[in-house]
Each structure stands twice: as C-alpha cells, then as structure tokens.
Amino acid sequence: MPSVVREMPLFASLTMLHVTNHWQMRACDGLRVVLQHREMREIESMRARTGPMRGPGIADLASEASNWAEEYLASETHVQEIGPGGDWTKEFLEQQHGLTSPDIIPDSDTRWAHEYLSETLLDEAASAEASKWVEEYNPQEDSELARTANELLGTVDDPKFSNTEFMSFIKILGEGAKTDTNKDWSEEFLTSNSKEAGSLAESWSAEFIKERRQPHERWGEEFAKQLGSLDNMTIDSETMSTKEKEDFWQNLQDEWEKMAREDELTEHPWLSEFNSTAFEPFKNYQFEEDNPLKDHPDPLSEGKRCLEAGDLPSAVLLFEAAAQQSPENAEAWLLLGVTHAENEQDPSAISALRRCVEIDPNNSVAWMALATSYTNESYQTLACNSLKEWIRVNPEYNHSLPINDEAIHRKPRLMATTLAPRELIQEVQDLYIAAANQRPGENIDADVQCGLGVLFNLTGEYEKAIDCFNASLSVRPKDAKLWNKLGATLANSERSEEAIDAYRNALEISPGFIRCRYNLGISCINLGAHRRRGEDQVGRNLHELCLITSGQH
C-alpha cells in the first residue's frame, strides 16, 4: 500500500517541478498516489481489512520443506576477487554456487489462496465504490486534487499532449465539468454537478502562490520565493520562449533536488567515478608528483639499464624524468609506456604511448604496444585503429592501405567504444592476413603474427590467436612479452595449465615482469577454483609461484 502522509508533499512538489513535458509522467504517477489516498480514506471506513502480510525473516524460511530454498538461503559465498576489469562474466559465474533447480513442492498454500480470494470479493465491492467516486467527484470539495490537476494542465502547452484523452481526464479532475470531446469514455466521468469553467490555466499561478504557505514544507517556501522574484514575468506559455521556460523550471528542479538531497544520510562518493566521463580516455599523462630521480643526469640510459635488470618501478621513474626533461623525445615516451604495460598499468601506458605517437607517428613499436594495451582495457575500436596504424607506418605492408584513410579522424566519442564495428575488425584482419601471406613459408614476421594474435584476442577467436603467437615465438623465442601474450590467450580460453607453462617461460627470461607474474597468479587461482581433483598439480604450481616470488627477494 502506498504510504500515507508522506506522499502528499512529495507529490505536490513533483507536480510543481514536472512542468517541462519531460516529466509529465512522473506528475501523473504522483496524481495517481493522491487519488489512491482519497480512495483509501473512504474505503477504510467501510470495512475491516486484514493488514498486508509482511515478508518473514530469512530464518523463518529456512524451516520450510524445500531443499533448493534451504541451500539457496544458506549459501554465502566468499570468493576472492579474481582480477581487474576484463571478464566480468567469469567473475560473475565464479561467485555462484551450483544450485539444483527447485522442486515443485506440493502446494500447501492453496488454502491461503482461497482465503485471499474471499477477500477479493470484498475488494470488488470496494472498487465499485471507487468507480462511483469518479462519477461523483466534486472538485470543490477536494480542492487539493483539483488544484494539482489544474497545475498539471497549466504546464502543458504542446498541442500533441493537450489533445490527448489523458489530458481530458486531468481536465475533468480539475474542472469537474463535462468536456467537449466526443469520446465515448468521457460519458463515464460525467458528474451531476457542473462546475463553472473558470479561468483555470491562467489563475493557477495566483492560486498557487496564495496556497503554498505551509511552513513545514521548506521547499514550498523556496518555491514561493522564486516565484515571487519572478512576479514581473508572466508565466504564460505564449510569451515565454522555450529556453526561458526551461531555464526557469530547470532552476526550480535543481533547487528541489538540492533540498531533497540535503537530507540524505549517505552520499555515494564512489559513484562520482562514473560521473566523470571523459569521452577522450587517457588524454593527459599524469606524472608522479614526488619523483626522487627527477634530476638524474641521464635518465634514459639509466632507465634502460633498470629495465634490463627487471627493476620496473625505478625504470618508470627514470623514464618519467627523461620525458619531463625532454618532452619531445619520442623514445622516452615509448619506453615509459612500454614499462608501464609490463608493470600492469595499462591506462598509464596508453597515455604515455599516445604522447609518443603524437611526436613520432611512424613509431611502429608504439602502435603495437598501444594496440595491446587497448585490447586489455576492452577498447576495441581504438585497438583496431592502432593495429591499422602499425600497418600504415610499416613500409613493407602499407601498400595495401588507401592513402586517404579517414579512420584516425573519426570523432573521439565513437572511438572510445568497447565494440568495434564488424567492418573495422574485418578490415584490419584482412590487412594482417595479407601481410602474413606476403612473407612466404618459414620467413615469418613476428610482429605481424603478434598483431594478428592481438586481433584474434579482440574477437575472442582464441585458438587462432594461439597459433599466431606460437608462430611468432618460433622466430623470437626469447621474447618474454610474447610468451606472456601466449599465456594470456591460453588462460582466456580456459587452458590454464598450459598458460602457466607459458608464463613460467616468460618469467625465466624476464623475472621482473610483473604483469606476467600477476597473470600467473590468476591462472593458478583459476585452476584451483575449477579443479577439484589434480590438486597435486595446483599445489605444485602454487609452490613454484611461491618459490619464484621468494627467490626474487
């Protein structure tokens, strides 16, 4: 049942605000509530009514005879967080118990339903009363209802709406008089008391100012204040421009919402995360504020040394120093981006790599790295375009691209999507397959294969991606990043055991490869979650993981 007293001011305020046509429906919903209240007041005096059944506590349900429900209620899963972003569905599934479907219990509730049924017969009598109410409705008696109905009427100036049956219904509530429409249903709403057809739409505003002085409603005062300040402006739809109207009501709406929110107990600060939508993601690189290595004399060489040695955090700081000291140095930005990626920081990697290709658009290494990072972050279109650029700047293959390709100039908003149009994916796939076929037999271009592998990861064709990375590795077996990519593809296609082997290969080559270690951890956990048997294997892997980790420090 709608709650009783609290709804009235809510409804009234809503109606005030919902004058722009956008909010018409909410006003109607509010109207509905008022009508219900009136009905309830009358009906309650008519007969006794059993109160609504409240839902029982969880504990009560546990005693019912249904094994499915028991299991369901008793289940409390605490599954470790699996990983950032990426496969939310996998996370989702892993959080669930396997539950058996509910048995159809013999219906012990039929008796209850019969009892309820006898109540509904009473309901019918009540409803008959309700329909009669409409016929006998007297707007003079129920002035609040009439007033709010009129207010709604006064706000509607779009002829499309004013000619609707619904608006006629509202008119009747406001005037109580027979309307001039020739529709059949209006006969139902005839009242025996005809009302004078007052100048309703024009006088509502004056009436409103007079009546809205209820001290316990803050918003009402605020509203009246606002209205008072606009005394000189006639609230007449013909003279006010649409923009003025919208501004006027928008201000009111904002006021109201502000006041409504003042009472809220909890703000949800994390929601603002979603509010700050930048349509151009990763626009500006954010430097580390307190960089102890900022003034290093030769950060670039030192950084490369750290990278070799596997000290990724220091490398990052050094490359940042290099980029701050010489902002136009594409190599510094490239190394910064690549290091961030290895350090499992794709968003930072993307910012840095974008800077790099801004300075040096022909940097194919940067484009490939960008494509990988975009793929990890599920920005499919951006990944495809990066792969396309890789081809473009590669003299061996770029003959297959048309000169005036418009892809890069597409609006940023469209680019930042997670679903690339099928044509784009197909186009880039064709480019890469053509490039791969250009080199005969054994003379494989590892980068092309790598790009193709990334593409197939985008589309979820993991088997093909695995073939590509294997091909790539046959030419460059000592490339830890390729091993990691292979491992990730295997893991994504549920071949966690083989993934772990691939990761171990990568870590042997490059022990400081944090991203790879991270992936290894995830795969081990996945193995543990999916396998009940074979715990030896899981145990062994976890043990190795600990060894590897401990061996480093």
Added chain:
Amino acid sequence: MSDDNVRILRTPGHHGYGVKFSPFNPNLVAVATGQNFGLLGRGKLILSDLCLPDDGVVSSCEWSDALFDLTWSEQSPNNIVTASGDGTLHLWDTANPQAPLMVYQEHLKEVYSVDWSQTQDYQVFVSASWDTTLKLWDPNRSRSLMTMTGHEALVYQAVWSPHLSGCIASVAGDGILRIWNTKKNSQPSITIRVCEGEVLSCDWCKYNENVIATASTDANIYGWDLRQPTLPIFILFGHEYPVRRVKFSPFIETQLASASYDFTTRVWDHTAPSPCLEVMKNHTEFVYGLDLSNHKEGVMADCAWDQTVAIYHPGKPHLTPHEALQ
C-alpha cells in the same frame, strides 16, 4: 506506413501498461491494463489469440487495482504473473481466469515490473517496486526468497539476463542501472550512472552477454558494455520525449526497439550509420508496453493509453494472422 500491416486489438475502458508474447505459442499475446489510465479503479489481464478475428480475446483476469506489468511463465504455457498497483503480484492460470492461483503480497508500494527468469535452470521471477526494492520469488511460495535493496528511488524495471543464470539488471528513478547476482547475495554487483534524469527501462542484448541498453527521461537510449561501464558504447537519439521501454531483438544482435511518450515506437540498429530504421506512429497516446516475438522474426506488439494494442511487422507489406504468425 499502410494500415495493412498493422493489426489493432482494442482494450476498451482499459489503458495498456505492458504487453508480452507467449514464449510457447506464437499467436498468443497478453496485455496488462488498468482503468482510468491506471490511476484509479481496477485492472485487467487480457489474453488474445491472433488467430481469432477482431480483438481475439480468449480470456481476461481481473484484479481490484491496475496491473502494471506481466510476465509469462517459462515452465507452464498457461501461467502468467502480473504486477499491480496495490503492491501485490499474482499468478494466473489462463484456463481458469476467475481468480489467481497465488497472490504474492509483500511490497509496500506499486509493483511496476515483473520478469520471469530467462535461464532454464532457475524458475523464479523478480519484481521491481516503487518501494525501491526488488524481490525474488519462487512461484510456488507465497513469501519472497530475497529482497534486494540499493536503489534510492522508484524502481522502474528489472530484467533477467538471458545468458547468466541469476543475473538481473534494474533501473530506477535515481538514474542508476544496477546489476545483481542473486546467487551470491542481495547487494548490487555493478552500479552505473546512466544519466541525470530517470531511467525507465533496460534490456539485455540477446547475443552479447556484456551489452545492456537503457531508456531514460532525457529521450535517449544508451548502450553499455559491462566490461567498461564508464562510457556508453552507443547513444541513440531521435525520440522527442522520455523513452518508456526498450527491447533488444531476439533475432538480430544489433537491433532494438523502443517505445516513447512521443507516441511512437522505433526500431534501431546501433551499428548502422543512421541508426533509426523505422518510426511507427500507431498510437495517439503514450506508448507504454512493447514486446518482440521470439517466434516470428520482426513481429512486434505495443500497447498504449489509447486503449489499443498494435501488432505489426515493420517493413513487411502484408500481415495477416495466418501468414505471418503461424
């Protein structure tokens, strides 16, 4: 658009709030209605068979308050659950329409939406109410299994995912889309702010488990990929007034339909350069309900406050009950 390919069913004296095709029988369609625009009076669930002439009414079930939504059971072809303005839900047997089989009474305010689980392993339904909660029900039990709180305003719609068992999406007047994992707990798993206004409807893509569309009072339809929920993946402009319902096509991955207070129903393809494919003006009042047939590709139904239900197949020249729907 010619009148030939639109079939109109009348629901005299009652204003339609929701319409759904039967998942079992391609020719059956049910409409949830209320008297007096759902503001006051009784409600009626009307079952129509499109093989019958005129309004084709097979049976109708009445309730003392307006019915705002309905859902067909995925277990039994004759069962329908309706949601009502007095906070109750009902299970009906269309062969015995005099009284409901079950009444589920727990919500404190109007129940605006109800949906039956779309995954066969889990025969439950969810209800969404203006009391800001969603409730999970086993049809055989009169008490709810779970209450999901988290929304801060009226919940307008709750929809099961057709891919992931136990996964629900819901939208509310606080402008927020929430995803729930009912098999884990009653807290929302993902929360996305859609827009500044209210979100009136949402639907899952039938072919891509990550994609959801939402319809809001700013007259736009936003598409979201749950892997990267900070930005919408598409925005469909075109409606002039709030969009009341959105539904993905069961046949074409990138197609969806929407119904709006601008009296039109539109069909979109969000990957097309000009996404709005069709604009249908079959009504003279707010369009409230919308459904796409699972059996016949392209066949749609919508119901509106002009007391009619329109069944049609956009783009197809001729639609007769026997040709198109059998």
